[in-house]
Amino acid sequence: MCRLVLVFFLVLSRAGFSQVLYNPNDERFKSLYLEKVQSDYRLQRETFDRQEILFSKGLISNQDFEQSQAAFKTAQVTYQQTVLSLAFEQPHITIDKAIKHQSQNGKTWVKLTLRNTTGGSLPSQDTTFEDIGGLPTDRIANVYVSLLNDDQAVVCQPYEAKIPTMKYNDPVTIDFVLLQDLDYVTVKEIYGDRSEEKKILLQMDDSADRLLITLDQFSQEVDLGSQAAFGMTLALFSDKAYAYRLAVVNLPGQISWDFFDGQSGAGRNERLSQVKLCQDASTRQISLSTYLPDRCDSTSFVVDKAIEFFAVAIPEGSGRKTFDLTKTYTASALDKLHISYARIEIIPRGTGRVSVLTANYYQEIRSGKRVDMIVRVRNDGTSPLTNVRAWADVPAEWEATSSPDLIDLLLPGKDQTVSLTLIPPAGLGVGDYEATVKATAFAGSRQIDGDEKSIRVHVKPDGNVLETAMPIMLILGILVGLVMFGIRQSRR
Numbered sequence: 001m002c003r004l005v006l007v008f009f010l011v012l013s014r015a016g017f018s019q020v021l022y023n024p025n026d027e028r029f030k031s032l033y034l035e036k037v038q039s040d041y042r043l044q045r046e047t048f049d050r051q052e053i054l055f056s057k058g059l060i061s062n063q064d065f066e067q068s069q070a071a072f073k074t075a076q077v078t079y080q081q082t083v084l085s086l087a088f089e090q091p092h093i094t095i096d097k098a099i100k101h102q103s104q105n106g107k108t109w110v111k112l113t114l115r116n117t118t119g120g121s122l123p124s125q126d127t128t129f130e131d132i133g134g135l136p137t138d139r140i141a142n143v144y145v146s147l148l149n150d151d152q153a154v155v156c157q158p159y160e161a162k163i164p165t166m167k168y169n170d171p172v173t174i175d176f177v178l179l180q181d182l183d184y185v186t187v188k189e190i191y192g193d194r195s196e197e198k199k200i201l202l203q204m205d206d207s208a209d210r211l212l213i214t215l216d217q218f219s220q221e222v223d224l225g226s227q228a229a230f231g232m233t234l235a236l237f238s239d240k241a242y243a244y245r246l247a248v249v250n251l252p253g254q255i256s257w258d259f260f261d262g263q264s265g266a267g268r269n270e271r272l273s274q275v276k277l278c279q280d281a282s283t284r285q286i287s288l289s290t291y292l293p294d295r296c297d298s299t300s301f302v303v304d305k306a307i308e309f310f311a312v313a314i315p316e317g318s319g320r321k322t323f324d325l326t327k328t329y330t331a332s333a334l335d336k337l338h339i340s341y342a343r344i345e346i347i348p349r350g351t352g353r354v355s356v357l358t359a360n361y362y363q364e365i366r367s368g369k370r371v372d373m374i375v376r377v378r379n380d381g382t383s384p385l386t387n388v389r390a391w392a393d394v395p396a397e398w399e400a401t402s403s404p405d406l407i408d409l410l411l412p413g414k415d416q417t418v419s420l421t422l423i424p425p426a427g428l429g430v431g432d433y434e435a436t437v438k439a440t441a442f443a444g445s446r447q448i449d450g451d452e453k454s455i456r457v458h459v460k461p462d463g464n465v466l467e468t469a470m471p472i473m474l475i476l477g478i479l480v481g482l483v484m485f486g487i488r489q490s491r492r
Contacts, residue, residue: 037075037082044075092117093143093189095198096171100178101205101237102212108178110147110156110202112187116140116166139167140191147176148186148197155180181214181233183283204237204282211236211244211277211313213342221347224303224382225294230344231262234275234284234313241278244313244340248288249329251309252300255346256291274316292348295382303350303383304444310334310341350383350412352443354450356390357415363422364458367430371422371457377407377439377450378415385410385441385448390418392455393436399423400435410441422457433457 051068054060096113103109118140143163147156154160156176163172178185186199216231236242246259259272262285275284288311301307312334314323323337334341358375365371377390388407392400403419410416422435435457439450 034082037079041075041079044072048072093140093166093191093196095187095200098185098187098200098202099205100202108181108214110176110178110185111173112145112147112176113171113173114143114145114163114166114189115171116168118168139165141165143189143191145174145190146188147178148188149180149182150184150186152186155182155185181235204235210338211242211340213311213313213340215342215344218343219306219345219347221349222290222292223349223351224292224296225351227289227291228346230288230290230311232286232288232311232342234277234286236277236282241276243274243276243316245274245316246272246286247312247314247325248290249310249312249325249327251290252307254293254297254300255307258289260287260289262286275313288344290346292346296348296350301348303348305347307346307348309344309346311344313340315339350443351381352383352385352441352446352448353381354378354385354388354410354439354441354448355380356437356439356450356453358437358453358455361453362456362458364460365424366460367428367462368424368426370424371420371435371455373420373422373455375418375420375437375453376415377410377418379410379412379441381443381448382412383443384412385443388416388439388441390420390437390439392420392422393438394422395433395435397425398433398435422455424457424459428459430459430461433459 048068048071051060051065055062055065094115094117096115097111098113099111101109101111116139141164143166144160145163146154146160149155155178157179158176161174161176163174166172182202184199184201186197189196189198212235214233214235218230220228220230222228234244248257251257261270261272272286275286277284296303310329310331312323315338323339331341331343355378356375357378358373360373363371363373375390377388379385379388386409388410389402389405391402394400400423401421403421407416407418420437424433433456435455437453437455441448441450
């Protein structure tokens with residue numbers, strides 16, 4: 001046993017073994033510890049190189065060669081582990097820039113620039129460490145980045161971007177489409193076993209030097225006689241201050257409009273004619289209200305046909321002098337004039353209203369007879385009506401008919417007569433009864449109900465009994481008169 005121990009120590013001494021095992025709890029003198037393991041690694045490498053030459057010449061045994069090789073591998077692993085531990089002791093990715101800009105297709109983009117600033121405890125990031133098995137000490141691999149809003153929802157496309165590798169101090173730029181128009185976003189970074197979140201303010205791209213108008217919604221259906229409101233955000237992409245005149249072009253003269261301050265405490269009562277934006281106040285919430293007339297002039301616009309127009313922001317100065325609000329402009333013409341604009345669409349809808357009129361709301365009939373009356377069905381709205389019906393809602397056991405039963409089309413301002421017949425049941429008693437005349441129609445796909453009109457029906461006794469009794473009563477009256485006259489003459 002003693003002999004084996006002696007042989008083992010002789011082999012180690014012959015191999016120049018002076019292993020230093022890595023101690024992860026040693027937090028003191030990390031740089032000195034790195035020098036120590038590096039020195040041990042170099043010594044074991046030189047010793048192994050000599051043993052390899054001796055083994056190739058057959059001067060040492062296979063066992064001695066394998067022991068020298070094992071000592072070298074242990075020193076190499078310890079050295080590599082120390083280098084990587086110190087290199088990534090404090091991994092960190094910084095955000096250099098986050099620039100918000102808009103492309104020609106109207107999408108909002110964010111250009112995010114990241115940088116690997118991992119310093120660790122290495123003497124220098126420029127230091128070259130020999131033979132560490134291809135393990136990188138100057139880069140971070142597999143970095144995942146996404147943008148979040150305040151509700152922790154991802155608001156970018158792609159939803160998550162992958163950076164395969166980030167070299168030390170070498171900036172990497174990622175382009176995201178911003179799915180929600182925000183001034184602040186949270187940048188989420190995942191790499192290794194770390195997850196970091198940083199809330200940042202997006203910078204405006206001052207190279208564009210222009211105003212961006214973003215609509216909450218660009219198209220609305222609006223009934224004649226009502227109004228439509230369009231919320232919008234003005235965002236200045238410039239480091240300068242500009243004043244803009246707000247206006248609308250290509251809108252028919254029958255339709256009026258106003259701009260309102262969406263941030264004002266006075267609300268919609270405060271009208272706007274111009275706004276001023278600068279780098280410190282680069283965004284503004286406003287709204288545009290359009291007012292449609294009760295009736296349209298076909299020479300101005302057509303019901304159910306879209307009206308396209310532009311909300312524009314005209315820079316004060318030379319741009320205002322050359323811009324004519326009475327002209328019709330295309331998007332390309334506005335681009336050439338460097339006028340900021342937003343395309344808006346209104347689809348005017350006619351209002352559907354149907355009414356029923358009659359000359360007499362009181363009808364009188366004899367018992368056993370029916371009521372025949374004429375009503376007029378009128379389109380009082382601004383939209384054509386289809387499938388127009390007028391009918392009478394009668395008491396129980398009564399019957400009612402209408403002719404025509406259905407009117408296929410009734411244009412605005414037009415009317416048509418409908419014959420109504422109210423048929424009481426047999427043996428109906430004398431008295432007053434009530435029926436209701438109603439009308440319905442369709443304006444497009446919407447059903448329109450007209451005002452209800454009450455009809456009072458008075459039933460009198462049957463006229464045949466009176467007609468038979470009248471002659472008899474007349475004869476009896478004549479006879480009574482003659483008798484009375486004869487009695488008076490005899491007394492004289």
